[in-house]
Amino acid sequence: MEARSFSELRKVLTDMNPADIAEQMAGIDDDKSLVIVFRLLPKEQASEVFSYLEPTEQERIVNGISDRELASIVNEMFVDDAVDFTEEMPANIVKRVLQTADPDTRKAINQLLKYPDNSAGSLMTTELLRLKSEWPVSAALNYVRRSCMELESITYAFVTDDQRHLSGVVSLKEVLGSDDDTLISEIMDDDVIYATTTEDQADVAERFKKYDVVSMPVVDGEMRLVGLITIDDVVDVIEEETTEDIYKMAAMAPIEDSYMSTSVFALARKRVVWLLVLMISATFTGLIITKFENMLTAVAILTSFIPMLMDTCGNAGSQASVSVIRALVLGEVKFGNILRVIWKEFRVSIIVGLCVAVVNFIRIIVFYYMGMYQLDAGQNIFLIAGVVSMTLVLAVICAKFVGCTLPLLADKAKLDPALMASPMITTIVDAVSLLVYFGIASLVLIR
Amino acid sequence: MEARSFSELRKVLTDMNPADIAEQMAGIDDDKSLVIVFRLLPKEQASEVFSYLEPTEQERIVNGISDRELASIVNEMFVDDAVDFTEEMPANIVKRVLQTADPDTRKAINQLLKYPDNSAGSLMTTELLRLKSEWPVSAALNYVRRSCMELESITYAFVTDDQRHLSGVVSLKEVLGSDDDTLISEIMDDDVIYATTTEDQADVAERFKKYDVVSMPVVDGEMRLVGLITIDDVVDVIEEETTEDIYKMAAMAPIEDSYMSTSVFALARKRVVWLLVLMISATFTGLIITKFENMLTAVAILTSFIPMLMDTCGNAGSQASVSVIRALVLGEVKFGNILRVIWKEFRVSIIVGLCVAVVNFIRIIVFYYMGMYQLDAGQNIFLIAGVVSMTLVLAVICAKFVGCTLPLLADKAKLDPALMASPMITTIVDAVSLLVYFGIASLVLIR
Numbered sequence: 091m092e093a094r095s096f097s098e099l100r101k102v103l104t105d106m107n108p109a110d111i112a113e114q115m116a117g118i119d120d121d122k123s124l125v126i127v128f129r130l131l132p133k134e135q136a137s138e139v140f141s142y143l144e145p146t147e148q149e150r151i152v153n154g155i156s157d158r159e160l161a162s163i164v165n166e167m168f169v170d171d172a173v174d175f176t177e178e179m180p181a182n183i184v185k186r187v188l189q190t191a192d193p194d195t196r197k198a199i200n201q202l203l204k205y206p207d208n209s210a211g212s213l214m215t216t217e218l219l220r221l222k223s224e225w226p227v228s229a230a231l232n233y234v235r236r237s238c239m240e241l242e243s244i245t246y247a248f249v250t251d252d253q254r255h256l257s258g259v260v261s262l263k264e265v266l267g268s269d270d271d272t273l274i275s276e277i278m279d280d281d282v283i284y285a286t287t288t289e290d291q292a293d294v295a296e297r298f299k300k301y302d303v304v305s306m307p308v309v310d311g312e313m314r315l316v317g318l319i320t321i322d323d324v325v326d327v328i329e330e331e332t333t334e335d336i337y338k339m340a341a342m343a344p345i346e347d348s349y350m351s352t353s354v355f356a357l358a359r360k361r362v363v364w365l366l367v368l369m370i371s372a373t374f375t376g377l378i379i380t381k382f383e384n385m386l387t388a389v390a391i392l393t394s395f396i397p398m399l400m401d402t403c404g405n406a407g408s409q410a411s412v413s414v415i416r417a418l419v420l421g422e423v424k425f426g427n428i429l430r431v432i433w434k435e436f437r438v439s440i441i442v443g444l445c446v447a448v449v450n451f452i453r454i455i456v457f458y459y460m461g462m463y464q465l466d467a468g469q470n471i472f473l474i475a476g477v478v479s480m481t482l483v484l485a486v487i488c489a490k491f492v493g494c495t496l497p498l499l500a501d502k503a504k505l506d507p508a509l510m511a512s513p514m515i516t517t518i519v520d521a522v523s524l525l526v527y528f529g530i531a532s533l534v535l536i537r
Numbered sequence: 538m539e540a541r542s543f544s545e546l547r548k549v550l551t552d553m554n555p556a557d558i559a560e561q562m563a564g565i566d567d568d569k570s571l572v573i574v575f576r577l578l579p580k581e582q583a584s585e586v587f588s589y590l591e592p593t594e595q596e597r598i599v600n601g602i603s604d605r606e607l608a609s610i611v612n613e614m615f616v617d618d619a620v621d622f623t624e625e626m627p628a629n630i631v632k633r634v635l636q637t638a639d640p641d642t643r644k645a646i647n648q649l650l651k652y653p654d655n656s657a658g659s660l661m662t663t664e665l666l667r668l669k670s671e672w673p674v675s676a677a678l679n680y681v682r683r684s685c686m687e688l689e690s691i692t693y694a695f696v697t698d699d700q701r702h703l704s705g706v707v708s709l710k711e712v713l714g715s716d717d718d719t720l721i722s723e724i725m726d727d728d729v730i731y732a733t734t735t736e737d738q739a740d741v742a743e744r745f746k747k748y749d750v751v752s753m754p755v756v757d758g759e760m761r762l763v764g765l766i767t768i769d770d771v772v773d774v775i776e777e778e779t780t781e782d783i784y785k786m787a788a789m790a791p792i793e794d795s796y797m798s799t800s801v802f803a804l805a806r807k808r809v810v811w812l813l814v815l816m817i818s819a820t821f822t823g824l825i826i827t828k829f830e831n832m833l834t835a836v837a838i839l840t841s842f843i844p845m846l847m848d849t850c851g852n853a854g855s856q857a858s859v860s861v862i863r864a865l866v867l868g869e870v871k872f873g874n875i876l877r878v879i880w881k882e883f884r885v886s887i888i889v890g891l892c893v894a895v896v897n898f899i900r901i902i903v904f905y906y907m908g909m910y911q912l913d914a915g916q917n918i919f920l921i922a923g924v925v926s927m928t929l930v931l932a933v934i935c936a937k938f939v940g941c942t943l944p945l946l947a948d949k950a951k952l953d954p955a956l957m958a959s960p961m962i963t964t965i966v967d968a969v970s971l972l973v974y975f976g977i978a979s980l981v982l983i984r
Contacts, residue, residue, distance in 0.1 A: 105728060109748045142749075231713075239714040245692050262709070266678075267686040281554060299776075301556045302589075302769050304751065321768050322749050325775065329746075332779050333863055339783070340859035341852050349864035350874070354881055358888035361856050365849060365893050372848040373900065376841035377909065383837050390830055393840060397822040397967055400844060405788050405815055409808050412787035416780055417796035427797070434801055441805035446812050453820065462824065516851075520844055 100130045108135060112142035125154035137166035145178035146351070152183050161190035168242045169195065170215035170323065173202040177212075202317075210294045211287035213327065214308045214317030219247040223258060223275035227268045234262070243320045248307050249278050256282060256307055256315040284309050285319060294319060295327045300421070335419060338508035339412060341368060371517040375400075375524060382528040389535055391463055395478050396524070402446060402482065403489040403523040404516040410435050410493030411515050415507045418497060425502040428495065435494040436487065443486035447479035454478060469535075477531050484530075485523035492518055547577045555582060559589035572601035584613035592625035593798065599630050608637035615689045616642065617662035617770065620649040624659075649764075657741045658734035660774065661755045661764030666694040670705060670722035674715045681709070690767045695754050696725050703729060703754055703762040731756050732766060741766060742774045743868075782866060785955035786859060788815060818964040822847075822971060829975045836982055838910055839974075842925050846974055847967045849893060849929065850936040854966040857882050857940030862954045865944060872949040875942065882941040883934065890933035894926035901925060916982075924978050931977075932970035939965055 103111060111131070118124045128151050131139055140148065140163050152160060164172050164187055172191075176184050176199060188196050198216045205211025219241055221230050230247070238244050247265065249258035258278035268277050284307045285294045298306060298321060308317040334344035341364035345352045379386070379396070386393050414431060417423040423431060454475035457463055465471060493515050497507035550558060558578070565571045575598050578586055587595065587610050599607060611619050611634055619638075623631050623646060635643050645663045652658025666688055668677050677694070685691050694712065696705035705725035715724050731754045732741045745753060745768060755764040781791035788811035792799045826833070826843070833840050861878060864870040870878060901922040904910055912918060940962050944954035 107728060107730065107748060235713045238710045241710070243692075244710050244713070245690075263685045263688070263691050266682045266691070281552060283554065299772060301554060304767075304769060320751075321772070322751060325746060325768070325772060328772065328775065329867065333867070336783065336786075336859060336863055339787075340855050342856050342860070348867070348869040349860050350869055350877070354884040355888070357860075357881070358885045358892075361853075361885070362889045362892045365852055365856075365889060366896055368852055369845055369849045369893055369897060370900065372845040373904070375844040375848075379844065380838070380841040380910065383840070386840065387834065387837065390834065391827070393830070393833065394823040394827040396843065397826065397847060397971075398816055398819040400847065401819040401822075401963065401967065402812060402816045405812055406808075408787050409789050409812075412783060413789070413796050413804075416783055420776065420780070420795070422795040422797055430797070434797075434804070437801040438804045438808070441801070442809045442812060445805075445809045446816055449813055450816060453817065457820070463827065516848065520848065524844075 108138040111139045137163045141171040157190045164191045169198045210285040210289045214319045218318040221247045227272045228270035254314045291327045298324045335508040375520045378524045403485045403519045406486045407489035407493035407515045407519040410490040414497045435490040439487040439490035443483040447482040451475045451479040481527045485526045488522045489519040555585040558586045584610045588618040604637045611638045616645045657732040657736045661766045665765040668694045670696045674719045675717040701761045738774045745771045782955045822967045825971045850932045850966045850970040851963040853933045854936035854940035854962045857937040861944045882937040886934040886937035890930040894929040898926040928974045936966040
């Protein structure tokens with residue numbers, strides 16, 4: 091590049107994988123050099139590399155190339171990739187794209203842009219393999235051979251009637267494996283798994299996983315075939331949905347872009363709401379402490395176990411809630427299983443609670459003899475360690491119970507279980523464990 | 538079923554999707570009825586439904602059918618599905634499967650069973666489309682038409698030399714779209730994205746996403762083509778890996794099976810280790826409180842803010858850590874970006890910290906005038922609210938700093954960032970926020 095040996099660079103680039111070229115190009119800081127490298131790519135490869143680039147780089151390139159070059163890239167791209175690209179661009183570039191693209195491409199892009207974000211319609215490509223049911227295999231194969239180069243996926247072909255209503259599906263494998271004079275209607279399957287344009291993309295992804303399919307036709311409200319979703323787009327949807335779940339579980343509203351391209355202000359906004367809600371709810375935990383202030387003054391050492399109790403029970407509760415939320419997402423658990431889940435978590439919590447309690451009892455005694463705790467006259471370290479450990483057992487059982495039931499109830503009430511996860515549960519569990527703690531302490535220690 | 542109208546049931550089943558049948562069959566509690574329903578299925582559909590069943594149901598059916606029936610199912614299944622099934626079965630069933638399967642199938646299963654769990658080899662199927670580079674398209678298509686029905690995926694064909702070394706890849710689309718006398722060598726791409734048998738499945742999944750491919754050939758140590766991984770298996774891997782990450786972030790060792798099929802004992806074991814570690818580390822937070830006991834006795838109201846401070850800072854820290862961990866997994870952030878990440882989180886933490894602090898200040902004053910806090914003589918609620926709010930700002934900044942740097946450092950040190958997530962960070966942040974709290978309080982309140 092620096093030696094301006096462009097023909098050599100071109101040769102190297104031609105042999106490279108488009109995804110790798112895109113990765114390398116993202117590292118070029120100078121806009122002019124970026125456009126030069128891009129122009130070195132042969133036409134077909136150029137549009138492929140372009141699809142792999144991040145929106146920032148796409149914009150930098152578009153600003154540096156002519157309308158004719160832009161038109162050639164857009165016309166060459168698969169329609170769904172062109173739409174993805176257009177959606178990320180500012181208005182002036184969108185206008186340029188639509189003005190320069192050829193009429194067919196423009197129509198297809200325009201149509202897809204109209205579907206709401208995160209709908210099946212916005213995910214699909216309009217280029218798909220259509221066959222007629224009355225065709226014999228030989229005619230179908232001739233048609234496939236003539237049209238296949240413009241299509242994204244030919245793994246499945248779709249059969250429509252004269253009104254473009256979806257009536258069947260047949261794998262290309264089946265077509266190839268059948269005799270020349272077999273009719274498509276004989277080998278097609280009329281029980282098609284399909285999506286509708288307005289359906290949420292998360293539901294479509296769910297269906298892909300359930301039926302283990304690699305592509306799914308998309309129909310409009312009148313069952314007319316309008317597009318095709320391929321599994322590589324679904325992989326992206328699954329990742330997006332998972333990121334959203336993970337963000338919600340960590341008490342954040344999900345961000346739309348990647349972490350690095352989200353502004354400081356947007357990040358702060360996504361995070362502050364939950365922090366405020368949880369701060370306010372945590373003050374009630376504080377009020378419980380205020381209520382038992384006299385006891386804490388009388389047996390001062392009790393205060394020092396509060397963080398440990400809160401943390402341990404909070405963790406125990408989120409272990410249960412996260413397990414159940416993930417099982418809900420993966421379809422392993424339903425609300426109908428609530429009793430089995432509670433019974434399971436109950437037994438787990440007894441084992442876990444006893445382990446933690448025993449270790450904690452020994453730890454307190456050891457720390458005491460190491461001189462790390464001071465007691466007032468008349469206080470017995472065994473009694474105090476017993477109170478703390480008994481609290482641990484009971485509070486862990488409560489925590490696991492709250493942790494496993496809340497997500498299931500949320501799901502039943504059509505709320506998002508991930509939103510009810512760790513943060514909310516921590517606050518509830520904190521309050522519960524302190525109440526158990528002070529309850530047991532006043533029974534045992536205060537006479 | 539109850540009316541014993543089997544022929545009708547059979548008709549209904551034949552029209553249903555295998556995944557739906559499998560779902561319904563999981564609901565049949567009686568082993569005999571389950572086997573009866575399964576026997577109603579036509580042979581080909583039977584093996585497909587069988588692949589969709591959970592291991593529990595597979596085992597119940599295998600125990601109720603003859604060796605001949607078992608052999609027919611296994612021979613009919615795709616090899617990778619047969620291996621998945623065999624891996625989940627107890628030893629006696631594995632033996633029966635291998636004894637009854639036909640020699641070719643047995644050899645293929647045996648070979649795949651030898652690859653370590655979670656390796657590319659364990660994920661692949663051995664059935665794939667091989668072409669010779671010297672064949673013209675017409676010959677290749679003839680070959681495809683004869684052999685395709687036994688293959689799982691024919692979207693890509695692979696070209697090998699006489700020693701079975703992988704030398705190229707060509708999409709079936711390209712083959713179909715080319716003239717009859719074009720040679721495969723002219724249209725094949727010799728720059729193949731491949732996996733090796735012993736490679737970790739997570740790395741393979743990474744590569745699938747990066748290059749947006751739908752299948753990937755697998756080679757052995759000598760670059761000989763031995764199998765094919767299709768994207769539907771990769772979707773399962775991605776889900777598995779994400780579940781592992783989510784479990785680790787919630788302080789649990791990942792489970793191997795689904796939540797419902799993991800035993801109580803196994804669940805307890807996966808959870809108790811982290812609970813113990815975190816409990817022990819939380820005692821140090823407790824010791825900090827013990828150290829400042831005198832101050833807490835002097836200004837008793839300070840105790841009641843401890844849970845709120847710990848929770849808020851813990852949440853602020855895990856927000857940052859979870860964002861960074863997810864960005865690492867998605868490849869959006871690298872260790873090299875650490876300064877940009879810190880600068881970003883620093884600005885976010887100032888905005889978020891100030892918001893939380895202001896709301897908290899007002900809340901304390903309001904609660905005070907509502908009579909929810911009692912002060913001793915000589916104490917000023919504005920001063921106390923100021924101390925708490927100032928702590929919030931500083932502790933939130935520290936929490937976000939710890940939260941965003943730890944995962945990046947872990948990643949750099951080749952440790953798993955998810956393991957360093959929320960739980961560990963909460964403990965650190967708890968200690969830090971208490972130290973800040975008592976530090977500011979002793980400066981301002983104690984004269």
